[in-house]
Each structure stands twice: as structure tokens, then as C-alpha cells.
Amino acid sequence: MKFNGYVNKRTLLHRIDPRIKLIWFVGTTVLTVVFKDLLVMALLIASSVALWTISGLLREAGGIVRKLLPLLLMAMVTWLVIGAAENGGGTALVALGTVRLEASDVTRAVVSALRIFLMVTSFYSLIMVTNFSEMIYGLRQFRIPLRAAFMCGLVFQIIPIMISEFRTIADAQRARGLELDKGGIVSRIRRYSIILFPLFIRSIQAGQNIALSMHLYRLEFTRNRSSYRSFRITGGDARFSAAFLLLWAIAVLIGTKYPLQAT
Amino acid sequence: MIVSVRQLSYQYPHGTKPAVNQASFDIAKSETVMLTGSSGSGKSTVAYLLSGVIPHLHRGGKLSGEIEFGSAEARSVGFVTQNPENQLFGYRVEDAIVFGLENMGLHAQEIGVRLNRVLNLFGIQNMRERAVDSLSGGQRQTVCIASVLAMEPDLLILDEPVSSLDPAGKELVSDVLRQLKSQGQTILLIDQNLDWPAGAVDRVIGMEEGGIVFDGAVDDFLRNEEMSARLGVTVPQAVELFHELRSKQEVSWFANVEEAAETLGAMNIAFSVPPHTFEASSPNEDAPSIRIEALVKKYEDFQALAGVDTRFLPGRITAVLGQNGSGKTTMVRHLIRLIEPTSGTIYLDGESIAGKSTAEMARRVAYVFQHPDHMLFEDTVWKETTFSARTMELPWSEDHISALLDAHGLLEFKDAFPNSLSMGRKHILTILSVLSANPDILILDEPTLGMDREMKNLLAKLMKGLASEGKTVIVISHEMAFVADTASEVIVMKGGRILLQGTTQEAFREEALLREAKIELPQITRIANRLGVPGILTIPDFVRLCRFEAKPSGNEVTADEV
Numbered sequence: 001m002k003f004n005g006y007v008n009k010r011t012l013l014h015r016i017d018p019r020i021k022l023i024w025f026v027g028t029t030v031l032t033v034v035f036k037d038l039l040v041m042a043l044l045i046a047s048s049v050a051l052w053t054i055s056g057l058l059r060e061a062g063g064i065v066r067k068l069l070p071l072l073l074m075a076m077v078t079w080l081v082i083g084a085a086e087n088g089g090g091t092a093l094v095a096l097g098t099v100r101l102e103a104s105d106v107t108r109a110v111v112s113a114l115r116i117f118l119m120v121t122s123f124y125s126l127i128m129v130t131n132f133s134e135m136i137y138g139l140r141q142f143r144i145p146l147r148a149a150f151m152c153g154l155v156f157q158i159i160p161i162m163i164s165e166f167r168t169i170a171d172a173q174r175a176r177g178l179e180l181d182k183g184g185i186v187s188r189i190r191r192y193s194i195i196l197f198p199l200f201i202r203s204i205q206a207g208q209n210i211a212l213s214m215h216l217y218r219l220e221f222t223r224n225r226s227s228y229r230s231f232r233i234t235g236g237d238a239r240f241s242a243a244f245l246l247l248w249a250i251a252v253l254i255g256t257k258y259p260l261q262a263t
Numbered sequence: 264m265i266v267s268v269r270q271l272s273y274q275y276p277h278g279t280k281p282a283v284n285q286a287s288f289d290i291a292k293s294e295t296v297m298l299t300g301s302s303g304s305g306k307s308t309v310a311y312l313l314s315g316v317i318p319h320l321h322r323g324g325k326l327s328g329e330i331e332f333g334s335a336e337a338r339s340v341g342f343v344t345q346n347p348e349n350q351l352f353g354y355r356v357e358d359a360i361v362f363g364l365e366n367m368g369l370h371a372q373e374i375g376v377r378l379n380r381v382l383n384l385f386g387i388q389n390m391r392e393r394a395v396d397s398l399s400g401g402q403r404q405t406v407c408i409a410s411v412l413a414m415e416p417d418l419l420i421l422d423e424p425v426s427s428l429d430p431a432g433k434e435l436v437s438d439v440l441r442q443l444k445s446q447g448q449t450i451l452l453i454d455q456n457l458d459w460p461a462g463a464v465d466r467v468i469g470m471e472e473g474g475i476v477f478d479g480a481v482d483d484f485l486r487n488e489e490m491s492a493r494l495g496v497t498v499p500q501a502v503e504l505f506h507e508l509r510s511k512q513e514v515s516w517f518a519n520v521e522e523a524a525e526t527l528g529a530m531n532i533a534f535s536v537p538p539h540t541f542e543a544s545s546p547n548e549d550a551p552s553i554r555i556e557a558l559v560k561k562y563e564d565f566q567a568l569a570g571v572d573t574r575f576l577p578g579r580i581t582a583v584l585g586q587n588g589s590g591k592t593t594m595v596r597h598l599i600r601l602i603e604p605t606s607g608t609i610y611l612d613g614e615s616i617a618g619k620s621t622a623e624m625a626r627r628v629a630y631v632f633q634h635p636d637h638m639l640f641e642d643t644v645w646k647e648t649t650f651s652a653r654t655m656e657l658p659w660s661e662d663h664i665s666a667l668l669d670a671h672g673l674l675e676f677k678d679a680f681p682n683s684l685s686m687g688r689k690h691i692l693t694i695l696s697v698l699s700a701n702p703d704i705l706i707l708d709e710p711t712l713g714m715d716r717e718m719k720n721l722l723a724k725l726m727k728g729l730a731s732e733g734k735t736v737i738v739i740s741h742e743m744a745f746v747a748d749t750a751s752e753v754i755v756m757k758g759g760r761i762l763l764q765g766t767t768q769e770a771f772r773e774e775a776l777l778r779e780a781k782i783e784l785p786q787i788t789r790i791a792n793r794l795g796v797p798g799i800l801t802i803p804d805f806v807r808l809c810r811f812e813a814k815p816s817g818n819e820v821t822a823d824e825v
Contacts, residue, residue, distance in 0.1 A: 008394045209350070212349075213350045218414070227365055228364070
């Protein structure tokens with residue numbers, strides 16, 4: 001089975017206990033959801049960039065950022081348009097009849113894009129440095145039932161497999177003479193819909209294969225499962241946790257005391 | 264006795280007849296038994312029944328008969344499926360091997376002992392930390408076998424363990440099989456090919472339409488030419504040669520290259536000196552259908568092609584050989600523009616293909632993927648066959664399609680769901696499907712996967728027919744006997760470069776270069792080489808060129824003389 005998201009390196013982030021990494025991911029996501037604040041976002045992004053740099057994952061992270069750019073731009077433009085259509089009562093940066101673009105609209109558009117950026121990159125940061133086995137181990141340590149932990153780990157396997165299957169099937173369609181990327185949007189959608197049938201069949205086959213493997217390796221959720229690997233909290237884990245607790249405290253302080261909030 | 268099967272029958276929920284029908288056999292401790300038969304004969308269903316997949320996972324269906332296990336444990340059966348990629352759980356090799364042991368709830372110390380035992384047994388301690396994803400096909404298959412063996416099954420079932428492997432992978436798994444046998448492991452090997460494991464197998468069970476039609480020693484099976492042909496089993500070429508020669512002359516039994524060379528070497532055999540080249544030059548040499556110049560393909564972290572220059576001629580079958588990762592598939596995918604080159608140019612009939620879309624190229628160049636499931640889109644075989652012609656709005660006739668399906672044994676399945684066909688039939692179907700668009704160039708990527716002997720013969724005939732019509736046929740294959748039988752030219756690749764290109768006969772004389780690319784010559788060529796008559800590629804050639812009890816003349820050599 002393929003694990004396309006994981007980067008096979010031995011970096012600082014890879015060495016951190018999976019439980020700590022899961023806490024880090026959840027904490028960062030919660031802060032991103034709670035604080036719609038430019039400074040908080042900037043702080044969290046700076047910490048992510050620092051982590052990627054220290055861990056030598058800048059290239060991989062850069063790849064994700066490049067793929068995200070169109071989505072971020074689209075989010076920004078959408079929020080700018082919505083903001084311009086509303087009258088917030090602030091000073092207009094640009095005014096054209098009833099259309100008024102204010103500074104708060106720009107802040108809101110930037111913060112929205114940054115929040116999307118942070119949510120996606122923190123998830124990717126987690127799966128770049130935590131493999132399927134570690135993920136299940138980490139979730140199990142938090143007393144998540146094996147069935148749920150295993151299913152969660154499987155998601156990380158199945159999504160990349162399905163993306164890869166989709167690409168291969170699209171290639172096979174092209175090789176059989178179907179123009180997928182020419183013509184109007186409607187005809188493109190109609191052509192791409194042909195791919196759904198083989199993709200559906202392959203999804204069923206992938207599911208059957210997984211079920212077969214689970215049977216062959218005697219995975220029974222009713223039985224207690226042991227663990228060969230055991231992770232112990234190290235000095236590195238403690239320093240990492242302390243650094244992030246401090247960072248989150250600062251983020252909460254900024255977010256509550258000195259907000260630069262998008263309305 | 265490890266397992267006794269009595270009057271076992273099973274019919275799938277939507278099946279019209281039993282997949283397994285009144286099957287009875289025993290497997291004794293430490294035996295290596297091969298379960299063989301043509302596609303759809305019921306082999307895999309037997310494996311599912313023995314491993315408990317039926318009825319515990321696949322429910323429904325009609326099951327009768329008895330499976331009795333000798334051991335105290337209820338069912339101690341390990342099963343390695345055809346595709347290890349779909350079986351392994353866990354990121355690293357160590358994770359994948361301990362997965363089953365953790366599920367069994369074993370203590371960490373016991374897991375460690377078992378893990379080290381299988382790692383040492385197969386000599387793969389150095390792979391322990393490696394990502395499963397980074398392993399070659401053979402290595403993955405080895406890890407898969409190790410992960411199942413670590414669970415200490417009484418019976419280990421291996422389902423076509425080398426079907427998708429390159430020569431190095433096959434060799435690795437053959438070594439593993441020998442290791443297991445020496446350890447006294449009881450093994451049920453399911454395969455249609457008896458050419459690679461013949462030396463390690465004790466007994467053969469032959470299946471036909473769900474029933475057992477042969478159960479005996481491997482030698483008895485190999486000597487029974489009618490039975491192996493009836494079951495569509497590929498036997499070692501040495502055995503095929505024995506049967507061919509026996510029909511002309513009394514010959515002592517031999518079943519492998521060494522025995523054949525020894526037996527035939529001791530006889531007074533003369534050979535007409537084979538022509539040095541069957542097709543040294545081609546009338547189309549100056550007009551290649553495809554020409555590749557300085558083709559380079561670089562990915563982020565590796566270079567797949569490092570400057571490839573070659574050409575493909577109309578009317579020729581060219582085989583592209585090499586280990587997995589040598590650049591074969593990357594090169595041929597460029598020909599239909601499924602891959603954009605980093606640099607270099609590809610010409611189709613003298614015109615650069617740069618800027619053309621894959622769909623445009625598909626009107627001239629047909630590419631058949633390695634896994635047919637990726638190419639099947641329709642709900643009937645008939646619609647599937649006409650898909651390309653309909654998509655490209657090309658003319659086609661019902662009579663032509665019917666004749667095409669009939670000639671390749673698919674007409675009776677014309678209303679069947681394509682995905683329900685056997686792997687071999689799916690492969691033939693995908694090839695027929697692209698042929699309905701009448702392309703000038705046909706590219707086949709590992710087309711013999713999952714094919715029995717009869718289907719391989721059909722495919723060879725089809726390819727030769729297309730070449731005789733002036734079409735360019737390019738085939739990627741690890742089956743050297745098939746290559747020797749079909750291809751007039753070969754390209755050997757290694758590390759993204761072309762190591763060797765020439766007629767098949769010329770190339771197969773370059774033993775040192777082929778060894779470097781880890782390509783093993785067909786058995787018949789090795790036998791002929793041992794007899795001092797290089798350049799023989801097929802059994803018909805061997806039989807045609809050898810003369811029994813003939814006195815050497817000017818253009819004849821005896822095996823003794825060389």
C-alpha cells in the first residue's frame with residue numbers, strides 16, 4: 001500500500017513522539033479556528049516555517065504551498081468581493097458607487113486565506129512526519145478504540161491510492177482516444193464522468209483487498225492487540241512541547257489582549 | 264497430515280456452476296504442493312476455502328464437503344496473495360512484519376524473536392527500517408512472505424508469487440521458496456507456470472472446471488504432456504524439448520537445463536549451423552515509424568531516462584527488456600505522450616510529436632496498460648471492444664468485431680461484465696479494444712501477466728499477425744521464452760539508458776551484457792549454448808536444426824566436437 005504523504009526522513013519532527021505530534025496538530029487547528037486574528041495567524045505560520053526549516057522539509061512544504069496558491073487566491077478574492085459589497089462603516093480604501101473596499105475587508109480576506117493555509121499545512125505537516133503505524137499507535141495511546149484508530153490510519157493510505165488510481169485511469173482514457181482536457185466545461189465534466197465508473201470499481205477492489213488483508217493478518221477489533229514498538233517521552237519531546245505551549249500561550253495572549261481581528 | 268480435503272464443493276452466490284466441485288486431496292507436513300490449472304479452474308477459490316476467507320469473509324454461496332486440519336489450532340493457514348502491494352500494512356518493513364503478530368496479541372519479546380527469525384531466514388535484516396514503498400517487487404513479495412511466515416502458519420499458501428516480478432525478483436522469491444522448503448515449511452503454491460519452481464515442488468495437483476484431474480509427483484506431471492497442455496500449464500522449456508524430441512527419437516528423461524545438456528551431449532547429435540541472424544537488416548531500416556533522439560526524463564529526485572536514442576521499425580516486434588526501474592515503461596509512455604520529456608525529441612513517421620495530445624496520438628499509437636483494470640470502462644465485453652473506435656469516431660463493423668472476439672476466445676463472453684473475466688482474458692480484451700481503432704503502432708506493457716499457456720500462444724499469434732500487416736509492435740516483457748518466440752529485435756535497458764539493441768538472436772549472444780541487466784536467457788538457448796550451438800531461440804528452431812545419428816559434414820557440428 002502506498003503512503004504518498006509521508007516523507008521518509010529522520011528529521012526533528014519525525015523523531016517526536018506521535019502523541020505529541022497529534023497534540024500539536026489538534027492545538028494548532030483549534031487556535032486557527034478560534035482566533036481570526038492576523039497576528040496569531042502570522043505567529044503560527046512563522047512557527048510552521050521554522051519547524052519546516054529546522055526539519056529540512058522546506059522543499060516538501062514548498063510543493064504543498066505551490067499547489068495551495070490558486071485556492072488561497074480564490075479565497076482572498078471571494079472575501080474581498082464580499083467585503084466590498086458590504087458597508088462596514090470604516091474608511092474606504094477604494095470606493096466605486098455602492099462598492100466600498102475597506103481596510104477591514106482586506107484584513108478579513110488575508111486572515112481567511114491564512115487560516116485555510118494553516119489548516120491544510122498543519123495537517124500535511126503531521127502526515128509528512130507521521131506514518132500509518134505511528135498514527136495508529138498515537139491514537140491508541142489516547143485510548144481511541146482500535147477500530148476508530150485503524151480506520152483513521154487507513155484514510156491516510158486510501159486517499160493517496162485513490163488519487164493515483166484516478167490519474168492512471170485518466171491516462172488510460174486518454175490513451176484510448178478520449179480528449180479530457182479540451183472543449184467547454186460541460187463537455188469536460190461529461191468526459192471526466194466516464195472515469196467515475198472504473199474508479200468506483202477500483203475503489204471497491206481496494207476495499208476488498210483491505211478486508212482480505214485484515215482477515216489474513218487476523219485483525220479482530222474484539223481482541224486485545226499488543227504493540228511491538230513503544231515510544232517513550234524523551235528530552236526532545238519535552239523541549240518541543242514546552243516550546244509549543246509557550247507559543248500557544250503567546251498566541252492566546254495576543255488574540256485576546258491585542259487583537260488585530262478580521263470582523 | 265496438515266490438511267485433508269474431502270468432497271469439497273463451493274458455488275459463489277451469483278455463480279451458475281460450482282467454482283470447486285467435489286475436490287479431495289491431502290497435504291502432508293513439509294510437502295511443497297503445487298495447485299495448478301488454467302484461468303478460472305478454481306485454484307484461488309480452493310486457497311480462499313483453506314484460508315477461511317470463504318465463508319468467514321466472503322459469505323453466502325453454497326459450501327459442502329470437509330476441510331480437516333491436523334494441528335490442534337483451528338486454522339493455521341498463512342496466505343500470500345498475488346499482489347503484495349495490496350497486502351502489507353505498515354510503513355516500514357518491520358511494521359509490516361509485526362502487524363499480524365500484534366493482532367495476535369503476542370508479547371513484545373515474542374514478537375521480537377519471531378521478527379528477527381524471519382528477517383534472518385530471508386537475509387533481509389538490512390531492510391528492516393526501509394519503507395515498504397521503496398522496495399522492489401521481489402523484495403516486497405519476500406517481506407510479504409516473511410510477514411505471513413512470522414505468524415507461524417502450519418500451511419503457507421503462495422498465490423502466483425512471481426507473476427508480476429522481474430527476473431531478479433523471480434530469483435529472489437525462488438531462493439525464498441528453497442529456504443522455506445529446507446526449513447520444513449508446508450507450502451501450497453498456486454501457479455500456472457511450473458517453469459520457475461519445478462525443482463522445489465514435490466507434488467502437483469491439477470484442477471479443471473473446479474475438479475481435481477491430476478494428483479501426483481511433479482515428475483509424473485511433467486512427463487504427462489497431454490495433461491500439462493490440457494491444463495494450460497507452462498512447463499520448463501527443457502521438458503517441452505524432451506517431448507518434442509521424444510516424438511522423433513528415443514531420448515532419456517530430462518527436466519532441466521543441466522540434465523538436458525548432459526543427456527543430449529551424450530548422444531550423437533549434429534546441428535545444422537544456425538544462421539547468425541534471422542533478420543540482420545530490415546527493408547524498413549531507413550524508414551522507422553518511431554525515432555527517439557536524446558530523450559531525457561528527470562523527476563525531482565531521480566533521472567528516469569538519461570539520453571535514449573533508438574528507433575522502432577514497421578513490421579517488427581521489438582521487445583524492451585530490463586529490470587524494474589530501468590526506464591522501459593517511462594520510455595514507451597513518452598511515445599503516446601503520457602509523459603512530457605525533460606529534453607529530447609520523438610518523431611512519428613519523421614514528424615515530431617511535441618505539442619500533440621495523448622488522445623491525438625492514440626489514433627496512431629495504441630498503448631495497453633500493464634494492469635487491464637485501469638482500461639476497462641464499459642459494462643459488457645462487446646462495448647469495451649468497440650470503445651476506442653466509437654470514441655475516435657472511426658468506422659467499425661459488427662462482423663469484424665465478432666470475428667476478432669471469436670478468434671481470441673471472447674465471443675462467448677461478449678455480454679459479460681469485463682471486470683468479471685480472468686486476468687488473462689482481461690489482457691486480451693484490452694488489446695482487442697485498442698485494435699478496433701486500427702493503430703499503426705501497438706505498445707504492450709507486460710501483456711502475459713496472468714495468462715495461461717493457451718492465451719500466451721493466442722497473444723503471440725496476434726502480435727505476429729499484426730507485424731506481418733506492417734504494424735510496429737513494441738512489447739515490454741520479463742518472459743524471455745515469450746520474447747524469444749515473438750520478438751525479432753530487443754532493446755535492453757539499465758539505469759535509464761539503452762545497454763544493447765539488436766536482433767533477438769544477436770542480443771541473446773551477448774551473455775555478459777544480459778547478465779549485467781540481470782536477464783536470464785530462455786532455457787532452450789541455454790541448452791543450445793551448453794551444446795555449443797549458440798543462437799537458437801526457440802524449441803521449433805532447436806528441433807529443426809538438430810539431426811540424430813547424423814555424421815558431421817562441412818556445415819554441421821556435433822555436440823561432442825565443440
